[in-house]
Amino acid sequence: MKFLNLIVKNAFRHKLRTIxxxxxxxxxxxxxxxxxxxxEVFSFSESDLIPGHLITTHKTSQMQFLPYSHIEKMRQVEGVKAATYGFFIGFRYGDDPEEFFMRMAIDQDNFYKIRTDWEVxxxxxxxxxNTTNGALxxxxxxxxxxxxxxxxxxxxxxxxxxLSLEVEIVGTLAFKREENQQLDMMFIRGDYFRRAIGQEVSPELEHQVGWIELLADPPDDAAEIAARVDSLFxxxxxxxxxxxxNAYATAQIDRFRTIITALKVSSYLMIxxxxxxxxxxxxMVARERINENAVLKTLGFRARHLITLNFGESLFVAILGAILGAAxxxxxxxxxxxLMPFLGQVKFEWITLAWVGPALVIVGILASLVPVIKAVRTSIVDGLRTVE
Incomplete structure (x- = not known):
């Protein structure tokens, strides 16, 4: 600590460069x-998932719909406690690109039997x-x-x-998971949406669904129950x-694997x-202080003192940058x-600081190696001979 004042003064000797x-x-x-x-948005914990929750999609493509009649057949499968369905409607709202929120159609009679991670x-x-065109x-x-x-x-x-739908707001649906509480989403009645696309797009669509959700009981037999369901069709x-x-979520994340890898690599490159x-x-500091370090040696400063000064200055600048950057x-x-509404789920995670702190300490140590080696190895005679 006795060198702290000298370290701070050395760091701001060239104010503009340091700033x-x-x-x-x-x-x-x-x-x-x-x-x-x-x-962090692409990560999830097993504790956040509903035990026994299964997702059923078309085997060929998740973009293809399934027959509505599949739901009742699945309810008859041993181990299926509940079944419901959903549709993805879209994101865009109006012509303004800033108006952006997810819209889904859900089974108004059964969704709450499975989605215990929602609060309604x-x-x-x-x-x-009770509202034909109701929306949460x-x-x-x-x-x-x-x-x-x-x-x-x-x-x-x-x-x-x-397709154009008029819906009436009848209440709110909140997510229990804190990370999802900032999401902008709307849920409309599934039967209303099916009728609408059946009348305005194609009659056969009224008898189809986007995906089916099941609740397996017991949850530990979920994989076996899933196999039973698929064997039906x-x-x-x-x-x-x-x-x-969890397997479905992992598969969805894998669709963005290239982007995730690119983001990870870019974060390491930033370090x-x-x-x-x-x-x-x-x-630059090392080159400027060759003569000065030689003078310090003549005054009795040992190698450990010079190491402390150079390492301290490097770490001090790194810490200031880290504090400002973290803020x-x-x-x-x-x-x-x-600027990008689809990043609505992104929020500040304290674990980020656990990355920044150690990374900056390591950077501070590595950056100080050049001036430390030069200060220790340069003799007093060679140092005094050097003209800045």
Whole structure:
């Protein structure tokens, strides 16, 4: 600690260079933090999943629909406690690209029997069942758009571009998982959506669904029950693929594997950029202080003292950059979410700081190696002979 004052003065001897170095580190750390927080969106914990939750899609492609009649057949399978269905409707809302929220159609009579990760009041469930064109929205979407119960909203579909639906807001549906509470989503009645696409797109679509969700009992037999379900429709025109929700989620994430890998690689490269920025600064420091280090040696400073001074200066600059960069991560995430609404689920994760802290300590140590080696190896005579 006795060298702290000298370390701080040395660090700001060239104020502009030090400030620019700190800013460079901070911006890179902010970018690193944003990328790491985006990656957290693609992770999930087994504890967040519903035990025994199964997802059934068309075996050929998840984009193909399944017959509505499959649901009742699946309910007869031993081990299937409940069954429901859903449709993906779209994201875009109106012509404004800033208006962006997910819309789904769900089975109004059975969704709550399986989706225990959702919170809906009994009153809202009854209103949803009793309103032909009823819709539930997440609290965040309700707050964002200022919608209230009784409001009538016109929505469309990304898949069926000619489709136009008028829905009435009847209540809210919240997610229990904290990471999902900032999502903007709307859920409309499945039978209303099926009738609409049957009338406006194709009559046969009224008797189809996007996917089917099942609840296996007991949950430990989920894989076996999934196999039983798929065996029902084997060799038919509408074969199914039923997976436990964790396997289904992993398969969905695998679709973005290239993007995830690119983000991970870029985050590691950012650490390399931080290291290069700091090494460049400390290399200039080493060249400038050859003569000064020789003078310090004549005054009785030993190698360990010079190591402390150079390492301390490098670490001090790295820490300042880390503090500023960490402080910018949260505002950076807010800005990114405003510019790109599909990143609405991204939020600040404290685990990011667990990456930044050790990384900056390592960077500080590595960046100080050049000045430390030069300070220790240069003799007093050679150092005094050097002219800056």
């Amino acid at each position: 620019l170095t700190i800013l460079g580190l901070a911006i890179t750390i902010m970018a690193f933090g944003i990328v790491r927080n985006i990656l 009041s009994e009153e809202d469930i009854e209103d949803f069942k 929205i997440t609290p965040h979407l309700k707050l964002k758009n200022g919608w209230e119960e009784g409001d009538v909203v016109t929505i469309g579909s990304d898949y069926f571009e000619t 084997m060799n038919s025109d509408m074969e199914t693929s039923t997976k436990p929700v 390399g950029v931080i290291l290069l920025v700091l090494i460049n600064t400390m290399s 910018l991560i949260w505002p950076g995430i807010i800005l990114f979410k405003a």
